[in-house]
Amino acid sequence: DGGITQSPKYLFRKEGQNVTLSCEQNLNHDAMYWYRQDPGQGLRLIYYSQIVNDFQKGDIAEGYSVSREKKESFPLTVTSAQKNPTAFYLCASRAKGGLGYSNQPQHFGDGTRLSIL
Amino acid sequence: EDQVTQSPEALRLQEGESSSLNCSYTVSGLRGLFWYRQDPGKGPEFLFTLYSAGEEKEKERLKATLTKKESFLHITAPKPEDSATYLCAVQTSGYSTLTFGKGTMLLVSP
Numbered sequence: 001d002g003g004i005t006q007s008p009k010y011l012f013r014k015e016g017q018n019v020t021l022s023c024e025q026n027l028n029h030d031a032m033y034w035y036r037q038d039p040g041q042g043l044r045l046i047y048y049s050q051i052v053n054d055f056q057k058g059d060i061a062e063g064y065s066v067s068r069e070k071k072e073s074f075p076l077t078v079t080s081a082q083k084n085p086t087a088f089y090l091c092a093s094r095a096k097g098g099l100g101y102s103n104q105p106q107h108f109g110d111g112t113r114l115s116i117l
Numbered sequence: 118e119d120q121v122t123q124s125p126e127a128l129r130l131q132e133g134e135s136s137s138l139n140c141s142y143t144v145s146g147l148r149g150l151f152w153y154r155q156d157p158g159k160g161p162e163f164l165f166t167l168y169s170a171g172e173e174k175e176k177e178r179l180k181a182t183l184t185k186k187e188s189f190l191h192i193t194a195p196k197p198e199d200s201a202t203y204l205c206a207v208q209t210s211g212y213s214t215l216t217f218g219k220g221t222m223l224l225v226s227p
Contacts, residue, residue, distance in 0.1 A: 004160075031213050042121075042204070042217040043161075050213055058214070090160050094213065103168070105151055106206075106215060108160030 002027045004109035006091050011114045013078065013085060021076045021112045023091035032074035033092040033106060036060060043090065049074055050096075078114065088113050119144040123205055123218035130225050133194045138221045140205030141187040150188050151215065152181050153204040161204055164190075195225045 004025045013019045023032065031050045035043040045058030049068040063082025068074055074093075078085045092106040120143045130136055142150070149168055153161035165174045167183040174181050178199065180191040190203055202222045206215040 006160075033214070035217075040126075040219065042219040043206075044217075045214055048214060092160075096213075103149065103166065105163040105166055107163060108153075110160045111158070113158075 004091060004093055004107060006089075006109035006112050008112060009110070011112055012117045013114060014117050016080045018077055018079050019114070021078070021089055021091075021114070023074045023076065023109060024072055025074075025091075025093045025109075026072060027093055027095070027107065028071070029093035029107070030071070030096045031094040032068065033094070034058075034064070034066065034074070034076045035090045035092065037088040037090060037111075046076065046089075086115050119207060119209055119216045121205055121207055121216050121218035123203075123221050125221060126219070127222045128224070130192075130195055130223070132196055132225055132227050135191070135193045135195070137192070138190040138203055138223070139187060140190070140218055142205075142207050143186075144207050144209045144216070146209050147207060149208045150183055151206045151208070152188070152190055153206065155202045155204055155220070164203075192223070195223075197225050197227050199223065200225045 007022045033048040034046040037043050044060050046064050047066040049055035055066050065077045089112045091109045094106045095104045122141045124139045152164040155161040165181040170185045172183050178193050182189045202220045204220045206217040
């Protein structure tokens with residue numbers, strides 16, 4: 001079955017530590033996205049990528065980094081500079097249709113919950 | 118700046134009690150409005166895309182409608198399994214990103 005796989009499901013970070021969240025998709029989608037979700041908040045965009053080896057900052061990129069070396073993979077690193085990393089992190093992907101992206105929904109993985117030790 | 122506001126924040130219904138969720142938006146050039154369902158601890162699941170005012174889409178007990186300023190998600194005779202958070206998102210011209218509302222948490226009691 002095609003889909004988006006996020007791992008791990010739960011992750012704990014120590015002070016001063018960088019951690020990397022994995023996101024893999026086998027949908028052959030061009031664009032991939034990372035969101036952060038806090039209780040009572042909507043999804044906030046961290047980074048997105050529309051093509052391999054290129055990515056753009058979203059609304060809350062500070063303290064995060066990404067790479068897009070393969071079409072299928074878009075890992076997110078939460079660096080020690082992110083002082084409030086506790087949240088639910090969601091990865092999404094989207095196909096590019098005949099009208100660009102506007103007629104294609106984003107599809108989501110089941111998230112990684114990151115907590116501070 | 119694009120804005121999406123969902124109301125109410127939370128809604129409690131009895132099984133069979135129909136109601137509507139609202140998503141109002143302020144954007145420059147709407148290209149699409151998306152509805153998602155999110156269960157606790159899971160990622161959002163796509164429900165509908167609406168493109169132009171007057172458009173309607175249905176799926177089982179759910180019906181989504183769109184005007185120039187807002188969208189409604191009508192839930193007819195809900196069941197407990199419809200309990201979830203419903204998210205609305207908009208895409209504006211020239212961008213591949215979406216702007217999400219904060220969601221409406223729906224609880225349907227038997």
